[in-house]
Amino acid sequence: MQCSWKAVLLLALASVAIQYTAIRTLTSKPFQLCPMPSPQNCGLPGGPETEPPFEGRGGCDDSPYFNFSASRKTHILVLATTRSGSSFVGQLLNQHSDVFYLFEPLYHVQTTLIPRLSHSRNAADRRVMLGASRDLLRSLYGCDLYFLESYIKPPPANHTTDKLFRRGASRALCSQPVCDAFGPADGNVEEGDCVKKCAALNMSLAADACREKRHVAIKIVRVPEIGDLRALVEDPRLNIKVIQLVRDPRGILSSRIETFRDTYRLWRIWRATGRRPYNLDLSQLTVVCEDFLSSVSTGLSHPHWLKGKYMLVRYEDLARNPLLKTKEIYQYLGLPMDKNVEEWIRANTRGSTELSAKHKYGTVRDSAANAESWRLKLSYDMVEYTQTTCHKVLRQLGYNAVKSAEDLKNMSLSLVQDKTFVPFS
Ligand SMILES: *[C@@H]1O[C@H](CO)[C@@H](O)[C@H](O)[C@H]1NC(C)=O
Numbered sequence: 001m002q003c004s005w006k007a008v009l010l011l012a013l014a015s016v017a018i019q020y021t022a023i024r025t026l027t028s029k030p031f032q033l034c035p036m037p038s039p040q041n042c043g044l045p046g047g048p049e050t051e052p053p054f055e056g057r058g059g060c061d062d063s064p065y066f067n068f069s070a071s072r073k074t075h076i077l078v079l080a081t082t083r084s085g086s087s088f089v090g091q092l093l094n095q096h097s098d099v100f101y102l103f104e105p106l107y108h109v110q111t112t113l114i115p116r117l118s119h120s121r122n123a124a125d126r127r128v129m130l131g132a133s134r135d136l137l138r139s140l141y142g143c144d145l146y147f148l149e150s151y152i153k154p155p156p157a158n159h160t161t162d163k164l165f166r167r168g169a170s171r172a173l174c175s176q177p178v179c180d181a182f183g184p185a186d187g188n189v190e191e192g193d194c195v196k197k198c199a200a201l202n203m204s205l206a207a208d209a210c211r212e213k214r215h216v217a218i219k220i221v222r223v224p225e226i227g228d229l230r231a232l233v234e235d236p237r238l239n240i241k242v243i244q245l246v247r248d249p250r251g252i253l254s255s256r257i258e259t260f261r262d263t264y265r266l267w268r269i270w271r272a273t274g275r276r277p278y279n280l281d282l283s284q285l286t287v288v289c290e291d292f293l294s295s296v297s298t299g300l301s302h303p304h305w306l307k308g309k310y311m312l313v314r315y316e317d318l319a320r321n322p323l324l325k326t327k328e329i330y331q332y333l334g335l336p337m338d339k340n341v342e343e344w345i346r347a348n349t350r351g352s353t354e355l356s357a358k359h360k361y362g363t364v365r366d367s368a369a370n371a372e373s374w375r376l377k378l379s380y381d382m383v384e385y386t387q388t389t390c391h392k393v394l395r396q397l398g399y400n401a402v403k404s405a406e407d408l409k410n411m412s413l414s415l416v417q418d419k420t421f422v423p424f425s
């Protein structure tokens with residue numbers, strides 16, 4: 001039993017070192033203590049040789065103090081913003097047979113804690129939201145899906161809910177044993193079909209499915225910048241790999257105008273009339289650029305805490321050359337890329353645009369050839385305005401400004417510079 005007390009001590013120290021701030025005073029749920037390690041989950045000789053069933057439970061056993069070199073989980077975090085192509089990147093991970101994928105669990109944190117956060121840049125609100133988000137992510141990486149329940153409304157009864165945000169975007173949650181409606185022969189299940197045909201989600205089964213997979217990937221769009229995640233990245237119990245996804249802010253703006261018709265209504269009026277409405281909410285644009293700038297500046301300055309854990313991906317590079325870029329991503333993650341991923345790329349990035357317009361968050365519509373199609377949708381003065389507001393981040397990420405309406409519409413002139421961002425290793 002020697003390993004047990006050591007483990008407890010080390011885990012206790014690790015927990016103390018990590019800052020749990022605002023959230024603990026806010027959730028009704030107490031801070032989760034790690035389960036007592038048993039000799040079995042210390043990786044001692046004589047333990048099970050097969051895939052250890054304990055792996056990742058509660059996020060606690062997954063500690064570097066034990067020898068997990070052969071079976072250590074990778075905790076993949078896609079850090080993105082809405083309409084930056086993050087659904088596409090999410091799919092590249094979701095399709096992998098060893099990956100358990102969740103689509104933006106932080107949605108539940110936001111709607112529960114700060115329903116109006118999108119309109120609030122209040123620093124205190126932000127701290128609360130970030131503290132809660134880190135805590136939730138940490139639990140989810142350990143496959144503790146019950147932790148998420150305290151944020152779901154109405155609260156799940158008997159660990160069952162039909163309110164998990166974008167459940168249908170996760171392959172594992174739409175297939176056996178979590179959902180019996182589809183068998184292996186059904187191939188890729190449409191998100192809407194999953195939601196319609198699968199029974200309410202049994203969180204216990206979902207957690208089991210998570211533990212079965214070798215790796216966990218989570219896509220988030222509600223954390224503004226990488227610095228906000230430092231405590232998570234440095235958590236010794238996790239093995240985080242961040243993929244920061246960026247996109248030309250002009251493209252993001254255009255895509256949001258099309259997608260979020262109510263919130264971006266005034267931008268549509270600007271586009272239609274050629275006049276900028278006096279009450280336009282410019283922060284809808286400036287926030288994107290500021291967040292990118294600070295996040296990317298942090299990432300590219302190679303702080304020690306991001307060593308080996310940060311890769312910057314431009315959506316346009318992925319769209320231009322999806323297979324190659326995806327291979328680079330998997331190489332960085334240290335995982336073999338499997339056949340499913342490759343097949344999904346082939347099926348979804350080649351001239352199948354009419355397949356797509358179905359889903360607001362669909363991935364196909366936005367992929368491949370139309371990474372620069374925003375140029376045909378935005379007016380020149382909107383583009384000019386964006387370029388002025390975001391000039392620093394455009395330069396930093398290698399997006400050219402256009403100097404005339406002709407150049408804007410001349411698609412044989414690409415605005416994306418060839419620029420390589422090598423993962424920080
Ligand atoms: C960890 O386990 C691997 C394979 O089981 C072994 O090769 C390695 O030497 C071990 N490392 C330590 C530090 O015990």
Ligand SMILES: *[C@@H]1O[C@H](CO)[C@@H](O)[C@H](O)[C@H]1NC(C)=O
Binds near residue numbers: 157158
């Ligand atoms: C939860 O399970 C118990 C026991 O099976 C059952 O009596 C109860 O009705 C269930 N609650 C809901 C809300 O389904």
Ligand SMILES: *[C@@H]1O[C@H](CO)[C@@H](O)[C@H](O)[C@H]1NC(C)=O
Binds near residue numbers: 202204
């Ligand atoms: C959820 O799944 C678990 C594990 O299979 C099972 O024991 C439990 O009864 C299920 N819950 C409900 C509400 O069906």
Ligand SMILES: *[C@@H]1O[C@H](CO)[C@@H](O)[C@H](O)[C@H]1NC(C)=O
Binds near residue numbers: 410
């Ligand atoms: C479009 O750009 C290309 C490349 O710079 C240039 O050769 C061509 O003349 C431009 N076409 C128009 C119509 O301006």
